[in-house]
Amino acid sequence: MLRVVPVVALLALWVWAFIDCLVTPEDEVRHLPKVVWVIVVLFFPLVGSIAWLVAGRDRTGARRGRVPWPSGPTAGYPEYERPKRPLAPDDDPEFLASLKRGNEQHEDMLKQWEADLRRREEELRRDGGHPEDGDRPGA
Template identity: 30%
Template sequence: MGRYLPIIIVALLTIYCVVEVAQASPYAVRRMPRWLWATVIICFPLIGSAFWLLLGRPNSASLSASARSSRPTAPDDDPDFLRGL
């Protein structure tokens, strides 16, 4: 069993990271697009997972920036709305 433990750990880490990439907001992911992160994690399981956890995973700054950019503005702040009046 001891021989297979590292393989099981890497497989579980890879699955965790792929699921996390799939659930992450597209605008909150850092450095690369989500599809490229998923490809890197699947092709290079240990290194890709480590890079995702360190470099690509959304952090509080990227989450607040994506929420701020996607938040609807007030109608009087929206130029398209004002043009339609």
């Protein structure tokens, strides 16, 4: 019985390290390509498993911006880890900025039209009448 415990522990460590190596995303694997880690763990059960646990996986979570073992009521739910978007358009600063830019463009266009209208009215006053006056009978 005493001889079976180390064998079972080694087998459990090997299976756990092998499965962990298989399911770990490529961007969390360090020092060697993932395929090489799988081969090392598969062919060298004790040394490969310990090497994988010590040096193979990035357990800091720094690459993804997460803690390695999330805790709390939202642990394991990636939708809660995403940045929040405003719920309504009037809460969205980008949307409000686009409205302000649109309003400024419309105001500039109206100012140009008003200036053009004033210029045309001034030209008509200088010329002494309406251009349609020459087309009217009796004028």
